[in-house]
Structure formats: structure tokens, C-alpha cells
Amino acid sequence: MGASAVGAALVPALLPKGRAQEIKGVNESGIMGPDVVRCASRLACLCGSCKNTVGDCAMLECGYCAPMRKRIAAMQADGHSDDDIVAAIVKENGKQALASPPTQGFSLFAWTAPWIAIAIGLAAIFAFIRRFSAKPQPAGEADTELLDRYQDRIEKDTAKLD
Amino acid sequence: MENIGALAILLAFCFAIYAVIASVAGKWSKRPFLVLSAQRAVYCVWALVTVASGLLIYALMYGDYRLAYVASHSNRAMSLVYKFAAWWGGQEGSLLLWNWLLASYAVIVVYRNRTKFREMMPYVTAILMATQTFFLILIAFVAKPFNVLTSMHGVVDVGDGNGLDPLLQYWTMAIHPPNLYLGYVGSTVPFAFAIGALITKQPGEGWIYTTRRWVLVTWLFQTTGILLGAGWAYAVLGWGGYWGWDPVENASLLPWITATAFLHSVMMQEKKGMMKVWNIVLVSTTFFLCIFGTFLTRSGVVSSVHAFASGSIGKFFVTFLAIGIAATVYLILNRLDFLKSESQLESVLSRESSFLFNNLILLASCFAVLWGTLFPVISEAVTGEKISVDAPFYNRVQVPIGLFLILLTGIGPLIAWRRSSVESLKRAFLWPMLASAGVAAVLAVLGVRHFYALMSFMLCAFVLITVALEFVKGASAISSKSGSNLLTSMVELTHRNTRRYGGYMVHVGIVLIFIGFTGKAFDKDTTQEVVPGNSLQIGRYTLHVASFDQGQNENYQWGKLNIDVSKDGDDLGRIEPEHRLYRASKSATSEVAIRRRLNDDLYVNFAGTSPDGQKVIIQAYVFPLVTWIWVGYWVVLLGTLVCLVPSKTKLIWAKTEVVGIAGKHAKAEN
Numbered sequence: 080m081g082a083s084a085v086g087a088a089l090v091p092a093l094l095p096k097g098r099a100q101e102i103k104g105v106n107e108s109g110i111m112g113p114d115v116v117r118c119a120s121r122l123a124c125l126c127g128s129c130k131n132t133v134g135d136c137a138m139l140e141c142g143y144c145a146p147m148r149k150r151i152a153a154m155q156a157d158g159h160s161d162d163d164i165v166a167a168i169v170k171e172n173g174k175q176a177l178a179s180p181p182t183q184g185f186s187l188f189a190w191t192a193p194w195i196a197i198a199i200g201l202a203a204i205f206a207f208i209r210r211f212s213a214k215p216q217p218a219g220e221a222d223t224e225l226l227d228r229y230q231d232r233i234e235k236d237t238a239k240l241d
Numbered sequence: 242m243e244n245i246g247a248l249a250i251l252l253a254f255c256f257a258i259y260a261v262i263a264s265v266a267g268k269w270s271k272r273p274f275l276v277l278s279a280q281r282a283v284y285c286v287w288a289l290v291t292v293a294s295g296l297l298i299y300a301l302m303y304g305d306y307r308l309a310y311v312a313s314h315s316n317r318a319m320s321l322v323y324k325f326a327a328w329w330g331g332q333e334g335s336l337l338l339w340n341w342l343l344a345s346y347a348v349i350v351v352y353r354n355r356t357k358f359r360e361m362m363p364y365v366t367a368i369l370m371a372t373q374t375f376f377l378i379l380i381a382f383v384a385k386p387f388n389v390l391t392s393m394h395g396v397v398d399v400g401d402g403n404g405l406d407p408l409l410q411y412w413t414m415a416i417h418p419p420n421l422y423l424g425y426v427g428s429t430v431p432f433a434f435a436i437g438a439l440i441t442k443q444p445g446e447g448w449i450y451t452t453r454r455w456v457l458v459t460w461l462f463q464t465t466g467i468l469l470g471a472g473w474a475y476a477v478l479g480w481g482g483y484w485g486w487d488p489v490e491n492a493s494l495l496p497w498i499t500a501t502a503f504l505h506s507v508m509m510q511e512k513k514g515m516m517k518v519w520n521i522v523l524v525s526t527t528f529f530l531c532i533f534g535t536f537l538t539r540s541g542v543v544s545s546v547h548a549f550a551s552g553s554i555g556k557f558f559v560t561f562l563a564i565g566i567a568a569t570v571y572l573i574l575n576r577l578d579f580l581k582s583e584s585q586l587e588s589v590l591s592r593e594s595s596f597l598f599n600n601l602i603l604l605a606s607c608f609a610v611l612w613g614t615l616f617p618v619i620s621e622a623v624t625g626e627k628i629s630v631d632a633p634f635y636n637r638v639q640v641p642i643g644l645f646l647i648l649l650t651g652i653g654p655l656i657a658w659r660r661s662s663v664e665s666l667k668r669a670f671l672w673p674m675l676a677s678a679g680v681a682a683v684l685a686v687l688g689v690r691h692f693y694a695l696m697s698f699m700l701c702a703f704v705l706i707t708v709a710l711e712f713v714k715g716a717s718a719i720s721s722k723s724g725s726n727l728l729t730s731m732v733e734l735t736h737r738n739t740r741r742y743g744g745y746m747v748h749v750g751i752v753l754i755f756i757g758f759t760g761k762a763f764d765k766d767t768t769q770e771v772v773p774g775n776s777l778q779i780g781r782y783t784l785h786v787a788s789f790d791q792g793q794n795e796n797y798q799w800g801k802l803n804i805d806v807s808k809d810g811d812d813l814g815r816i817e818p819e820h821r822l823y824r825a826s827k828s829a830t831s832e833v834a835i836r837r838r839l840n841d842d843l844y845v846n847f848a849g850t851s852p853d854g855q856k857v858i859i860q861a862y863v864f865p866l867v868t869w870i871w872v873g874y875w876v877v878l879l880g881t882l883v884c885l886v887p888s889k890t891k892l893i894w895a896k897t898e899v900v901g902i903a904g905k906h907a908k909a910e911n
Contacts, residue, residue, distance in 0.1 A: 108849075108851045110768045111768075130631050132633070135480070137860060173626060175617075179629070179630065179633040180620075180634060185624050186620065192612050193612060196608045197601065
């Protein structure tokens, strides 16, 4: 089944996310409203039982997330912005409270190192290609157009063999 | 019984040491009887570890609660399957399983190669048994599975145990760890062959063929283990997460990625005699990453949901890794002449180059996973501050890498070996590119706006179309000659070159898995309190909570919701999510209800009741396309098995040293 068939059949399912229940803050059962989810998704759940964010940790009674969600809701009710809330929580719990490393200081290295590694790898590959490429001797009067035609013919014929 | 078990382990340890010494000494001093005795010692190690394993299984099955391990990981209420699974439910038992699997692999290797690779086999045996010795040290002296519970009055029988973690009492968990271990432990075999070949400067390609097959088998076990784990997490944890980027999950992925890279780059060695150093590095890296993964799981270096209790075991792994890596690096550097490339690259536009880029992207992915896993430790060491590296980091880094990998999956097989002309590239890519762009356009017009998802669907379509064209072109050629129908011709085509077409099937499987991953971009979820008799809505589904039942058995208490499901008004039947409280461990688990379909899964978790007890809390999710992950696995399995079947047509690749086309002409003229 091609992706096209899958996509066409499933488009109704591939619609933007949405939360049906409209809750302000956090209710008595620990269910969050969308504003709390938005802010909580920037914070890591540090309970040790999962690697989710406070926004998507599914345990309603999670020892870390439940009070954190209430705190976020309370601060939002007081008019604090998401950035203020996150900054306050980081100030209290350290940078480990963030779901992903900050993009400054040493932590910036977390984000850049994989791309630096790819760049180094690419440089290594091109160095390898240069080093191990066949070095044609001076061609003299060789007819490159003719050779390309032969090459193309060989590829066509070998493709038929498969 | 515990004395016999402990003695068997100690004796196995002695025999393993003997096998290492006798193999190497026999080879060096040219005394075949010593080499033969080393091989016999391998059989003895297997027999002794089997005895120890059998005794532990017996103790678990029949409830010998004098043993600390049995009391910690089993209890009377557990079913026989999970009592058996408790063998690998804890640190000591799982290390015993590791030992048993390694001994079994060693027996297979020694037996199957009893008349082959006579130069190399003593070293292969020595490396297998050296690894075995290390793991036997762990269960003989550090994490002993036959320790008994004692008090001032001697040995104590506690009567019943704590039981296996309820989350682990699920069918995939009964087979997920053994599969993963089969993959992990199996990586020792190709490593042993690679090092054996390096030491003896093995001529010919026989050993690389054997190594490749072993890697393929262990890769399949790793794939199965990883996806069984994903399936378990999806069905058990209650929020539908099949991959959480937990350090231990990452540890299982790392050797899988390097093994995948090897399975591609080894073709360069087989067909062109190139990348020999790189292949040895990949086989060795895969092995050491397996050991490293085990170290992560058991040392407590990183915090993980899956980790075993930490202890002093970590330093043993560090020592083993340090010695192993240092010896391997020395050996590779010492044998660089033997590993010299036999051919040269002719063009950047060639299959050879595509393998280089494929390896780069796979290794970049591996590095990014390793980096993310270790960064909290590195950050704390450098700055003194702890950092969390969770799913958002991995998703942002890995998604572009993954997309590029799919692109290469589509491009690679269409590029010719040695060099491709621009004309042939146009011929190969024009229609797949147009068709996949068409898929993306249609999806965009129909309302799909997620950039990465669109890219993913487009690239997946590209790969599927290129693979389909390869099959159709080849089968049509056979069909026109033999007159058989297209399907029969496809089977014939595959049988003629199982590695190539089996490989294509594996690519299709991986693409299907990526389609499943892409569905994640469109997940829907809601958590609601519902009074029984009322309904909730998620997407096009309506969930009507008909009733709430409760009960208990000897293992757990349960509460169950009866929910009638309808979609756009059509009745889809009843689902019954359940909430359990296990008596022995006092821990709660969810038995989620999942309605699995190819287009989407409806996933419902009964999360408990509201504080006033009047309402039930339901977490409902719709996961589009997730089933394609599991479908993709079956295709990968089929493709890998096809790869393992010998081809009907014996393929011989000419290895010509290319000195330049023009140069040859010049020589001919002279």
C-alpha cells in the first residue's frame, strides 16, 4: 500500500490536535486545561518513572507533576506569563526542570554537537572520495561523448538483466 | 540445590578460562589437541550454565523462597509463564540468561565451524570465551543468583515472594528481553570473527560472509526485541507511548544502528574490497555498544525507568570495555596493511558513495542518541549542573536525520555501482519523484499542513515507488522470457537474488514503520471525568460509558469500564479498559482498551475515579497510522528471512582495480 493511498484514506484522521474538554487551570482530579498543558510541556517530569514532560505525563497523581501543574495554574491565574513561570521553576529546581537543554552556555553544545558531527563526517567522506577516487591519466584524444554513450548502454543492458 | 547451582557457575568459569588459554596456547604452540580440548571446554561451559539456569528456573517455578532472587521476583499467585519470565526479571537472573545465551551461541559457532576456518577458529573461540569469562565473573562473584536468605538462625524460607513487577506481567514482556538479549549477546559472534580474521590476517571473503550472516541474524533479534519493547510500552503504560527516549531504550537502539550501518557497508567489502577498516570498526562498535548498553542498564550512571538496581557492577563493565576497546584499537592499527582497500571510487554519483552517505547518516543518528543519553552526565561533570534531555530534544534532532535517511533509502538502490550517468539518474528518478511530489500535493490540498509529516509521507512514497518499480521491472523481464505471470515472476526474481530483493523488502518495512511514526504528528487526546451513563467525544469517536464493574482474584483487584464506541454514529461495539491493583506489590496498573485499525487506533485508559467517587476518569487517545509500525515489523522480518535464504543464482562480482578509463585506452594504444 503506497503512502498516497494511506494519506488519502486517512486525511480525516490527520487533522490538527484538539482537546475537547474546556478546563481552566487544573481540576480536582488533576486534569489540566490547555493553558496549563502549553506551559507544562516545556518542563520535564522528574518523578523518575517516565521521561515525559509535565504537560504529557499521563499519571494524574504523579508525585512531581500534580503539584507542579497546580502551581503553574495558580501562577497563570495571577497573570504570570509562561516564560516567567518556567524561569521561576528553573530558578527553584535548576536547569534539569527543563524538558530539553537550554540553547545557551554549555548546553548549547547539546544541540550543536550532532550537526558538527555530521559536518565532520561529510568532510571526511569528501576527503575519502578525493583520496580513493581513481585518477584518470591524461586522456589524450579520448572521445568522452562516445564513452558516455557506451556507459549508458551498459547500464541499460545490465538493468534489463535484473 | 543452591550449592549445585553456584558450583556449576564456578566450574563454568574455570572451563571458560581454560578454553581461552588452551585455544591461544594450542594455536601458538601448534598443538591441535589443546585447541580441540578448548572446543570441548566450550561444550562443558554450556552444559554447566544450562544446569545453573535449569536450577534457577526450577526454583522459580516451584517457589523455593529460600533463594533471595526467587523471593524478590516471583510469588505463588503468578502464572507459570511469568514465573519462567522472572528468570530475566532481575539483575542476577538476567545475567545468568546472558551467560546461557552466550554459551549457546559459542556452542553453535564451534560446532558449525568444526571443519572451517581452522586458522582463525582458535581465536574466535578465545574471544567468545573471554567474553563468557567476564559475564561468569559477574554471576559467580558479584550478582549471585543462588544467594539464600539468612537470619541469625540460618537459612530462611519466607513462604511467598514479592512477585514480578506487575508492569512486566504482559505477554510481550515474556519474550521482549530474550529477543533483545539474543541480539545483544549475538553481537559477540561477528566481533569474535572480525578479531579472529584480523589476528590471522584471514585471506578471502569467506569470513566476511559468515560475519555478515551472523550480524543479520542478531540484527533481526535486536529489531524484534526493540519492537516488542515498543509494543509492550504502547499497550501497557497507559498513554500509548511506544518510544520514550529513555536511556535504556536508547542503549538498545545504539548497536542496532551501527549493525544496520555494517549491513550496508559490508557490501562495499564483498563487491569492491573497500571499507575494510570501517567494517571492522562497525562490528567492534556494535559489540562494545551492546556491552555499554548493558553497563548503562545496570550501573545506575543514568537514571532510567528500566534500570536494574545499581551496585558495584558498573566498574567491572568499565574495566572490560576499557581493555576490550584498547586491544581492538591496537589490533586495527597494527593490521592496517591487511585492511588496505582493493578498489577505488570512480564517481561521487555511484552506489559506493551512497553507502558512504548512508553510513554517515546512520552514525550521526547513533551519535545524536548517544550524545543525548550521556549529555546529562557530561553536563554535570563539566558545569556541575544537572540537565534533562527528554523527548523534545531527540525529536528535534532525530526527525531531520530520519527524513534524510528515508531519502537515501530511496536513492541508494537506484544508483549504479562504479558510476551513474546523468541520463540514467533521470531515467531512474523522474517518475518516483513526480509521483511522490504528487502525493505530498494531494495531502496538502486535503488539509495536511504539518511540514515534517508532509515531507515524511512524500519520502516514504518515493521509496515505496522506487522499490515497486524495481520489482516490476525485474519481474516483467522474467515474465516476458518465461511467460509466467507477474507474481510468479516476482517470486522467481526474489529467489534469484535474495539479498537484493530481501533487502528491498526490509526497506519497505522500515518505510512502513516511518509512516507509523509520522502518524504521531496527528495524535488526539482528551482526559475527562464522566458520570457512568454519559458520553465523551474524541475526534470522530463517541465513547458512551455504559457501566462500571469491579472484582478480585488471588493476584489482583480490578475495576472495569464497559464503554460502547461509535464513530460518526456507527456502532463499533464495546471496549473494556481495566484498572488493577496487585496484592503482592501493592502497585496499580492499567489494562488499556485498544481498538486497532490501519487508519487509527482508539486507545482508552481507565485512569481512576474522581475524588468524590461519582465520576470515572477516562484518558482517550486517537493514534493515526500507529498500526503501520507493527505491520512494518512483519515486513522487516519477512525481508530479513528472505535475505538469509541462499540465492538461486550464484552471484560473482568481478573486482577490478580501476586505473581510469582514459588511462586504459592509452595503454591499449601503446
